[in-house]
Amino acid sequence: MADDSAAKTLTAFLGVSRSLSGRAWRQRPADAAVVRAHMQALGLDEVLARALAARGVPADQGADFLTPTLRALFPDPSSFMDMDAAAEAILDALQAKARIHVFADYDVDGAASAALLVRWFRAMGHDLPLYVPDRLTEGYGPSAKAFDTLKAAGADLVITVDCGAAANEALAHAAAIALNVVVIDHHMMRSEPPKALAVVNPNRPGCNSGQGNLAAAGVVFVLLAALNREARRRGLFAERPEPDIRQWLDLAALGAICDVTGLTGFNRALTGLGLKVMSDWRNPGLRALLAAAGAEPGPAKSNHAGFILGPRINAGGRIGRSDLGARLLSTDDPAEAQALAMELDALNLSRREVERAVTEAAVRRVEATGAHVDDSAVIVVAGDDWHPGVVGIVAGRLRERWRKPVVVIGLDPVTGVGKGSGRSQPGMNLGRAIQAAWEAGVLIAGGGHAMAAGLTMDGSRLTELSAFLNDRLAGERIQAIALDALEIDALIDPAAATRALFESFERLAPFGPANPEPAFALSGVQAREPVAMNGGHVRCRLVGPDGAAVRAIAWRCADLPAGQALLSGQGGLSVVGRLKADDWNGRKGVQFEIEDVSDPRMV
Template structure:
C-alpha cells in the first residue's frame, strides 16, 4: 500500500472504532498510468478511476457519459417492441388506458414520463397508485376490478407488476389488458400478460438489469418514438424530444439506489444536467418549498426532493408524488409541494419514534447477536416508514435489517428490509414466500418487502437467518472501508474536492471518494441536536478542517470525537461548505480509528 502498511490495513487499521478494516481501494498500476497520460489526471484521481473498474479504453465515456455512446437498443429487451406496438395501437384506437404506479419516487417518475409522452400525442393518461395502508404494494385483483369497472381496457404497470401473479390472472379473466414495465426480481414463471418488459426477467438479454423502472420507461419511450415514427404519427406533429424528461429518469435511478454504471450512469449524469434547469414545475416547486438552490446533484435528488416525493406514499395520499411530477400547472405544483413538505416533516417524527423503539427492542433481544440479519417486529409501527428504519438499523449494526410493523386487528405484519453488498435479501424473501412463510414478498438484492402472519414471524426469522448465513458471513468478512487517498487538513480544499467531482455522479457501483486523515487532533467538539457531532481537525500540515459525524453521538466513534485526548485517524467524504460565500470544504466523517489500537 501507499503508506507501507499493506500487511496490516490502510494506516495500519485492521479494526476501526466501528470494527472495520481500512483498505486502500485496489487499482491496476498500468491502468492508473494510462489514465494519467491519456486523460491528464493526477495520480490520486487516476487511481480512483481505475479502482472503480474503469479500463484505459473506457475512461473517456466514464468521465463524460453520453446517451449516444451508451444507449441500449430497445429491441434487446424482451417484449419491448411488443409493448410499444400495443401502446401505439391503443393510442391510435383511443382505447381507455391507465398507468398503475408504485407509490415511491421510482414509480412516480416512471408514471410521469409516460403521462408526459402521451400528453404530447393528445392523450391524457390517468394514474392509479395503490394506497400503502389499505391496498399494499403493487396490483391486486380488487384494484384491477375497480379499474376495469371504470371502463379502462389497458393498464400499464410501472415499477410493479412483474410478481403480481394473482392480480395478472384476474386481469386476464376480466378482459383487462396489462403491459408490465418493471425491474424487480421475478420467478422463472412468466405471467400471462399482453407484454412484460423487465431487464431482470429470465431470458432478457439487454444487460440492463441495474436500471430502475424509470430507466426502463425511458428506453420504452424511445421504442414508442420509433414505433410512432414508423406509423407516420409525427407527420403532422413534432416528435417528442425525450431528453426533456431525463430529470425524471435520473430521479428514479438515484432514489431507487441503483448501480450508477454504464447506460444508467449516462442517464443519471445527463438527467441531473436537465434537472438543473428546473423546468419541471413539480421539481421546481418542491425545491422552493424545501429552500434548496443551485445546480442539481445526487444530494438534491436523494435527500431534498426524493424524501418529500416519497412522503405522500408513506404517510399521506399515495398519488401525490406522481401528480406533482406530471403536472404542468405551477399553481397545482406549488400546492402539492407544500402538502408533501408538511407530510415529510410528519414522517421524520414518526420515523424517529419508531427507530428509537426498534433500537431498544434489538438491544434487549438476545437472538440478534450472531444473526445474519437484524430483524425486529412490533405492534403498530407505521408501514410507511419501516423501510427507512431498516436502512438506519443496517447502518448502525452493519448487517441486513428487516423491520415488521404488526396490525393485530388485521392479523398481518408488513415488513421492509434493506441489505448490504453481497447479501441478496430479495432472493431470500422470495424463497421464504416459496416455502409458504409469507403472504406476499419480493424485491431485489438490496431491498425487499413482505407480508406475513404475526405467528409466523419466529419461523421467518429462523428461515432467513439460515438462508442468509453464508452470504452474511462472507459480507461481514469483507466489511471494510475502502480509502481512495490520504490527505492533510491543509490540503483538503475546494480544488481537491472539485477535481474528484470529475467522477460524479456517485452512488452504488461508483462510490463517493473516501479520504483519510492521519494522526489528526480534535478541536472544539460539539454535540448537535439529532445526535450529530461537529469538530475541527488539525494535523502537522498546519491546516484546519471542519468535520461532522452524523447520528454518531451514542457510538464509540462519536464518544471518541467528543473527548479530545490524543491523535486519531479519520476517514470520510469531502463536501462543499458554502456558508456565507466561503467556498470551502468539510469532511463528512464515515469512520474513526485510534492509532494506539490499530492492528
C-alpha cells in the same frame, strides 16, 4: 462478537483491521497500468486517475465515463425482451382510442416512471389517468381488486410501472376479466412471467439487454424511445412533432438516484445528463418542491435528488396520499405544483417524527435481546402499530448502525398482520431470502432486491421468519464481513482537504452503487471543539499534527464508539470520510463528512 477473521485477511490501510465501527480499512485496489493509461490519455493527476481505475473503468473507456453521452451508450430498445411488443401494444391502443391507464408504485421511481409516460402521452395529445395503490389499504403492486376498479372505470389497457413483474396472480385475474396489461418493471421476478401483452424487465430471466442496473424510470425512458421509433414507423409524426424525450431526462435521473441503482454504463449517462436537465428546474413540480424545501435553485447534484427531493416525494406514499408524487412530477400547472409541494413538505416533517419514534423503539427492543452483537446473520424486529411507511427507512438506519441486514415489521394489533421492510449488507441477498421465505409459506407475500426487500406476514410467525432468514443467510455472512471493509481512495492531510480537491473529484460524479463517492483518510488528527448536536450528530474541527484543520461532521453517532471518540477530544485518531461543498454565506469551502473513526491504541 461476530467472527471478523475474514476482515483480517485484507491488507489493512493505516493498520486498521477493525475500526470503532468494526470495519477493516483498505485502499481501493487499482491496476497500475490502467492508472498510467488514464493519466496519459485524459491528462489526470495520479490520485484522480487511480480513483478512476479503482472504479473498474478500463483504459479505453475513461472518456466515456467522464463525459458520458446517450449517443455512445443508449441501448437498442429491441434488446429488451418484449420491448417491441410493448411499444406495439401501446400504440395499437392509442390509435384505437382505447382507454389507457398507468398503474404506478408509490415511491420516487414509480412516480418518475408514471410522470414520464404521462408527459409522453400529453405530447401525443392524450391524457393518461394515474392509479397509485394506497400503501396501507392496498399494499404493494397490482391486485385483483385494483384491476377490478380499473376495469369498472372503463380501462382497456393498463401499463404498470415499477411493479407487476412478480404479480402473477393479479395479472391472471386481469386476463380473466379481459383487461389488457403491459408491465414495465426492474424488480426480481419468478422464472415464469405473469400473463400480459408484454413484460419488459431487464432483470427478467432470458432478457439479454445487459441493463439490469436500470431503475424502472430508466426502463420507461427506453420505452419512450421505442414508442417514438414505432410511432415514426407508423407515420404518426406527419402532422405533429415527435416528442423530444431528452427534456424528461431529469425524471429518469431522479428514479435512478432515489432507487439506489448502479451508476455505470448507460445508467450513468442517463443520470449524469439528467442532472444537467434538472439543473434548469423546468419541471414545475421539482421547482416547487425545491422551493418548499427552502433550497436554492442551481446546478443539480445527486444530493438534490437523494436527500431533498426524494424524501419529500416519498412522503406521500409513506404517510399521505400515494398519488401525490406522481401528480407533482406530471403537472404543468405551477399553482397545482406549489400546492402539492407544500403538502409533501408538510408530510415529510410528519414522517420524520414517526421515523424517529419507531427507530428509538426498535433500537431499544433489539439491544434488549442482544441480536445486534451476536453471531446472527440478520436482525428481525417488530412492534405494534409501527407505521409501514417508515419501516424501510428504519431498517436502513439500523443496518448502518449494526452492519448486518435488518428487517423491521409493523404489526396491526387487531388483525395480527405484519408489514415489513428490510435492508441488507453487500454480499447478502436479502431479496432472494425473502422470496424463499414466501415460497416456503412463511410469508403471505414478499420479494425485492439483493439490498432491499418487503414482506407481508402473519405476526404469529415472527420467530419462524427470523430462524428461516438466519439459516438462509448464514452462509453469506462470512463473505459479507469481508466485503464490509471500508475502501479508501487516498490518504490526505487536513491542509489538502480543499475545494480544489473536491472539485477535481467531482468529475467522477454522479456517485452511487458501483461508482462510490470518493473516500479520503486523515491520520493522526484531533477532534477539537466537538459538539453533540440534535439528532445525535457530532460537529468538530479535525486538526492535524501541523495545526492545519478542516471543518467536520459525523451523522447519528454521538452514542456510538466513533462519536464518543470524537466527543472526547482525544488526539491521534485516524478518520475516513468524504469531502462536501460548504457554500454557507458564500464561503466556497469544504466540510469533511466523517464515515468512520479508528483509535490506533485499540487496533
